[in-house]
Amino acid sequence: xxxxxxxxxxxxxxxxxxxxxxxxxxxxxxxxxxxxxxxxxxxxxxxxxxxxxxxxxxxxxxxxxxxxxxxxxxxxxxxxxxxxxxxxxxxxxxxxxxxxxxxxxxxxxxxxxxxxxxxxxxxxxxxxxxxxxxxxxxxxxxxxxxxxxxxxxxxxxxxxxxxxxxxxxxxxxxxxxxxxxxxxxxxxxxxxxxxxxxxxxxxxxxxxxxxxxxxxxxxxxxxxx
Amino acid sequence: xxxxxxxxxxxxxxxxxxxxxxxxxxxxxxxxxxxxxxxxxxxxxxxxxxxxxxxxxxxxxxxxxxxxxxxxxxxxxxxxxxxxxxxxxxxxxxxxxxxxxxxxxxxxxxxxxxxxxxxxxxxxxxxxxxxxxxxxxxxxxxxxxxxxxxxxxxxxxxxxxxxxxxxxxxxxxxxxxxxxxxxxxxxxxxxxxxxxxxxxxxxxxxxxxxxxxxxxxxxxxxxxxxxxxxxxxxxxxxxxxxxxxxxxxxxxxxxxxxxxxxxxxxxxxxxxxxxxxxxx
Numbered sequence: 001x002x003x004x005x006x007x008x009x010x011x012x013x014x015x016x017x018x019x020x021x022x023x024x025x026x027x028x029x030x031x032x033x034x035x036x037x038x039x040x041x042x043x044x045x046x047x048x049x050x051x052x053x054x055x056x057x058x059x060x061x062x063x064x065x066x067x068x069x070x071x072x073x074x075x076x077x078x079x080x081x082x083x084x085x086x087x088x089x090x091x092x093x094x095x096x097x098x099x100x101x102x103x104x105x106x107x108x109x110x111x112x113x114x115x116x117x118x119x120x121x122x123x124x125x126x127x128x129x130x131x132x133x134x135x136x137x138x139x140x141x142x143x144x145x146x147x148x149x150x151x152x153x154x155x156x157x158x159x160x161x162x163x164x165x166x167x168x169x170x171x172x173x174x175x176x177x178x179x180x181x182x183x184x185x186x187x188x189x190x191x192x193x194x195x196x197x198x199x200x201x202x203x204x205x206x207x208x209x210x211x212x213x214x215x216x217x218x219x220x221x222x223x224x225x
Numbered sequence: 226x227x228x229x230x231x232x233x234x235x236x237x238x239x240x241x242x243x244x245x246x247x248x249x250x251x252x253x254x255x256x257x258x259x260x261x262x263x264x265x266x267x268x269x270x271x272x273x274x275x276x277x278x279x280x281x282x283x284x285x286x287x288x289x290x291x292x293x294x295x296x297x298x299x300x301x302x303x304x305x306x307x308x309x310x311x312x313x314x315x316x317x318x319x320x321x322x323x324x325x326x327x328x329x330x331x332x333x334x335x336x337x338x339x340x341x342x343x344x345x346x347x348x349x350x351x352x353x354x355x356x357x358x359x360x361x362x363x364x365x366x367x368x369x370x371x372x373x374x375x376x377x378x379x380x381x382x383x384x385x386x387x388x389x390x391x392x393x394x395x396x397x398x399x400x401x402x403x404x405x406x407x408x409x410x411x412x413x414x415x416x417x418x419x420x421x422x423x424x425x426x427x428x429x430x431x432x433x434x435x436x437x438x439x440x441x442x443x444x445x446x447x448x449x450x451x452x453x454x455x456x457x458x459x460x461x462x463x464x465x466x467x468x469x470x471x472x473x474x475x476x477x478x479x480x481x482x483x484x485x486x487x488x489x490x491x492x493x494x495x496x497x498x499x500x501x502x503x504x505x
Binding site: 015032034037042049051052054058065067071072076123124125129143144145156157194196201202203 | 238267296349391392394396398400401402403405406407408409410411412413414417418420423425426427428464467468469472474475476479481482484
């Protein structure tokens with residue numbers, strides 16, 4: 001779904017840089033006549049910067065993966081601190097539009113499965129030692145950026161600590177819904193955040209997100225001990 | 226966390242030989258001075274590596290590279306002394322900190338690896354697929370030996386990649402765009418992990434491109450990677466980071482890889498290179 005959309009936007013982008021300096025006859029264009037953005041696109045897609053024909057786990061090729069959707073394009077241009085208000089509002093609305101709720105509402109899943117997903121960084125690597133999703137499911141890698149279980153010391157700090165998340169915020173439906181949205185598509189609340197869109201990008205399924213939510217919110221989870 | 230005693234010896238050495246910018250200084254002294262100045266968590270994260278710096282296994286690789294560099298080799302049976310790394314044929318002192326740079330003979334901006342391949346194929350006459358140029362990733366490859374030696378001749382010199390030619394500026398600016406370009410299933414760009422000091426991914430402290438004191442260590446390749454037990458290159462690091470980002474495999478020697486390296490070298494401008502370095 002997402003990748004079809006992406007291809008269309010990126011194709012439009014490709015036309016843009018071809019007309020700003022790249023020659024159609026295969027000769028090297030004058031790099032100095034191109035904008036930095038156009039040159040960067042040219043270097044990736046036309047000058048063999050990245051091996052584009054390799055297969056990806058989502059059933060397409062690296063070429064599609066390197067193309068950007070509108071949200072990625074805007075967020076490549078700056079941070080929440082430097083981008084214009086209009087851009088951030090656009091990103092927030094794209095973020096919101098990407099959220100798909102489970103039928104019958106969001107419920108907490110199994111915190112033990114959520115724990116495994118939070119620890120695992122498996123999935124989506126390509127080029128060499130490709131991750132094989134048929135042998136193992138991709139993880140959410142939450143520990144790369146967040147503190148969660150107080151007993152786990154190898155946690156990253158790119159994101160805020162989520163230790164005692166459920167203990168501090170409770171387990172109301174409002175908190176469950178909010179947390180689902182953040183994990184599914186965090187840009188709805190935090191435009192141009194560093195956090196990946198686990199749901200919108202198809203990294204985690206709705207069921208896996210429910211399991212991760214249980215790990216954060218279930219009173220029995222180690223995160224809340 | 227950091228044991229001060231570790232640095233007593235290199236610091237004494239350093240003060241005795243207080244050096245002007247542009248002189249060779251051993252990598253362990255350069256690092257000790259940077260730590261003293263900045264106290265960065267990234268620079269000090271591995272006490273074990275800091276203690277081992279003076280016995281860096283990469284110093285063997287440097288020595289092997291020195292012998293290879295001066296030996297007549299390849300179908301043309303000539304040494305690399307005729308290769309111009311930007312400061313004239315065979316001039317290596319401080320050459321690497323001024324790369325990538327524009328070379329008139331090829332009309333391209335080239336990084337160290339690309340320039341070396343160029344000289345080995347044109348000057349020495351090696352075929353593109355000869356293992357001497359093709360095999361690039363281990364301490365026992367000619368490529369890593371030669372890069373380590375050439376790099377070591379810039380240890381202590383401040384990074385100073387030229388921006389006089391318009392192509393050098395164009396590549397640097399495109400490299401900045403590439404560094405910030407978010408794509409793939411994780412929405413990552415290099416900036417996701419390298420734009421703030423003191424942040425960690427799991428237990429690894431990340432270097433910040435906006436802090437030249439940290440960034441000079443980040444880009445000081447060739448470096449011995451303890452986890453890999455091999456000396457690795459800048460090009461290998463670029464490839465590894467694309468892999469970690471779940472993006473496609475970067476092509477060594479491509480203009481995209483050289484643009485990225487132009488930007489990352491410019492970001493360390495003025496800070497002394499640590500060559501060869503040692504990393505986790």
